[in-house]
Amino acid sequence: QDNRFQAIISHAKEYGFVFPSSEIYDGLSAVYDYGPYGAELKKNIRDYWWRSMTQMHDNIVGIDAAIFMHPTTWKASGHVDNFSDPMIDNKDSKKRYRVDHLLEAKADQLRENGDAAGADALLASMDQLLAAEDFAGLKQLMNDHKIVCSVSGTANWTDIRQFNLMFSTQLGSVAEDADTIYLRPETAQGIFVNFLNVQKTARMKIPFGIAQTGKAFRNEIVARQFIFRMREFEQMEMQFFVRPGTQMEWYNFWKEERMKWHTSLGIPAEKYRYHDHVKLAHYADAALDIEYEFPFGFKEVEGIHSRTDFDLKSHQEYSKKKQQYFDADIDPATGKPYGNYIPYVVETSIGLDRMFLLVMSHAYDEETITKEDGSTDSRVVMRIPAKIAPNKLAILPLMKKEGLPEIAKELLNECKPHFKCFYEEKDAIGKRYRRQDAIGTPFCVTIDHQTKEDGTVTIRHRDSMVQERVAMKEVRRIVMEAL
Numbered sequence: 075q076d077n078r079f080q081a082i083i084s085h086a087k088e089y090g091f092v093f094p095s096s097e098i099y100d101g102l103s104a105v106y107d108y109g110p111y112g113a114e115l116k117k118n119i120r121d122y123w124w125r126s127m128t129q130m131h132d133n134i135v136g137i138d139a140a141i142f143m144h145p146t147t148w149k150a151s152g153h154v155d156n157f158s159d160p161m162i163d164n165k166d167s168k169k170r171y172r173v174d175h176l177l178e179a180k181a182d183q184l185r186e187n188g189d190a191a192g193a194d195a196l197l198a199s200m201d202q203l204l205a206a207e208d209f210a211g212l213k214q215l216m217n218d219h220k221i222v223c224s225v226s227g228t229a230n231w232t233d234i235r236q237f238n239l240m241f242s243t244q245l246g247s248v249a250e251d252a253d254t255i256y257l258r259p260e261t262a263q264g265i266f267v268n269f270l271n272v273q274k275t276a277r278m279k280i281p282f283g284i285a286q287t288g289k290a291f292r293n294e295i296v297a298r299q300f301i302f303r304m305r306e307f308e309q310m311e312m313q314f315f316v317r318p319g320t321q322m323e324w325y326n327f328w329k330e331e332r333m334k335w336h337t338s339l340g341i342p343a344e345k346y347r348y349h350d351h352v353k354l355a356h357y358a359d360a361a362l363d364i365e366y367e368f369p370f371g372f373k374e375v376e377g378i379h380s381r382t383d384f385d386l387k388s389h390q391e392y393s394k395k396k397q398q399y400f401d402a403d404i405d406p407a408t409g410k411p412y413g414n415y416i417p418y419v420v421e422t423s424i425g426l427d428r429m430f431l432l433v434m435s436h437a438y439d440e441e442t443i444t445k446e447d448g449s450t451d452s453r454v455v456m457r458i459p460a461k462i463a464p465n466k467l468a469i470l471p472l473m474k475k476e477g478l479p480e481i482a483k484e485l486l487n488e489c490k491p492h493f494k495c496f497y498e499e500k501d502a503i504g505k506r507y508r509r510q511d512a513i514g515t516p517f518c519v520t521i522d523h524q525t526k527e528d529g530t531v532t533i534r535h536r537d538s539m540v541q542e543r544v545a546m547k548e549v550r551r552i553v554m555e556a557l
């Protein structure tokens with residue numbers, strides 16, 4: 075599994091999906107850039123999410139708020155006081171670690187060595203101690219499991235302390251009168267502070283949702299596992315505003331609805347599971363993670379949180395601006411309108427980069443092929459769901475001459491307004507097919523001499539490698555149907 079993960083990382087780089095950021099300067103830790111196919115795939119995942127939220131639900135609208143927000147936002151949201159993780163330093167190496175990451179790594183190790191029960195027990199104790207903020211207990215747990223620093227190899231630890239994960243910077247150029255502002259650690263607050271603006275201008279009635287995608291920043295201490303945990307990443311969040319008392323109903327609704335979104339991509343349901351939170355964040359009355367079985371085990375890809383009225387209420391207190399909604403619907407209990415209240419919120423929050431890694435993990439396949447003569451060959455194929463694949467169709471004239479490129483370009487011009495195509499005339503056809511497999515193109519079409527005679531082409535299916543002869547004028551329809 076570890077080899078598979080390393081293979082995915084190399085593949086991502088070699089085929090233009092993901093590069094280390096500023097690579098010519100040896101990269102920047104936990105920051106990554108997306109290459110040509112990565113940028114397409116990422117955009118397609120984002121669009122697929124955006125459409126499912128704002129187009130398929132009539133009661134959800136989108137916004138695009140700024141990364142910088144008024145500094146009081148983060149006091150009201152609790153991030154200044156609470157957005158911190160217990161960390162510990164190794165006195166010998168001077169390396170700093172997140173305590174939960176050290177313990178999780180230990181649990182993974184136990185699991186690998188066949189001690190699944192031990193791993194579960196360790197994680198359960200960790201959850202309890204984190205919930206109780208029992209730092210002495212956490213340190214004891216580290217000692218019990220003989221956790222050492224991977225750099226120094228020693229267990230010479232400091233006490234456990236809390237460190238805030240927000241990045242700060244200065245607004246304005248003169249340091250003295252500059253205000254400290256933060257790079258947002260989550261996109262949600264841009265939605266909360268715009269709650270009334272959106273509700274009024276889009277004339278929304280409760281229950282309704284506001285969706286947003288955008289960058290978020292966290293000064294993660296242990297940043298490992300490629301794009302799983304980054305310092306700059308993108309979130310896709312939707313805050314759903316509901317009548318107080320109905321939040322559990324909506325929490326369960328979104329729990330199901332989000333799982334349907336994941337499986338609608340054709341990713342097997344058994345690769346997913348729910349994980350209920352034991353330790354609830356300061357704003358939540360219920361929370362769960364949707365976990366996916368990555369090559370390094372089941373890990374969170376998305377969170378569903380019932381955030382109560384914590385955020386709106388707190389913004390009302392800090393801003394002194396009412397954050398209320400007037401609900402004209404009749405309450406059957408009283409026969410009168412529900413009236414004014416601060417809505418409750420159920421949110422769904424997914425990391426776009428983490429979803430990208432999920433898709434790559436699902437798609438990557440090293441396949442051995444038995445040929446007709448009994449010999450074997452192998453290929454790397456990215457089985458990316460067609461709906462989100464970077465290129466949908468590769469158009470490949472068999473030769474660079476005899477009018478074949480001209481015919482191929484006719485097809486290209488016909489298809490490219492409708493979906494992303496790729497055109498290539500160099501190299502042997504087998505080699506070209508393999509390259510398209512490696513970037514996950516679901517269909518390849520070859521234009522050959524027969525095309526000139528009867529207007530047919532060969533269409534090759536990425537997953538089955540089946541090739542069939544179809545009329546060139548049918549190609550556009552065939553691809554669109556698969557999308």
Ligand code: ATP
Pocket residue numbers: 260292294301302303304305307308309374375376377423424425426427428429
């Ligand atoms: P974790 O426990 O993995 O740090 P979290 O519980 O803090 O995540 P949330 O605050 O619930 O995460 O954020 C919602 C989603 O944002 C996560 O499910 C994840 O997909 C994504 N996310 C959070 N932190 C990062 C990060 N550092 N890099 C990439 N994606 C992230």
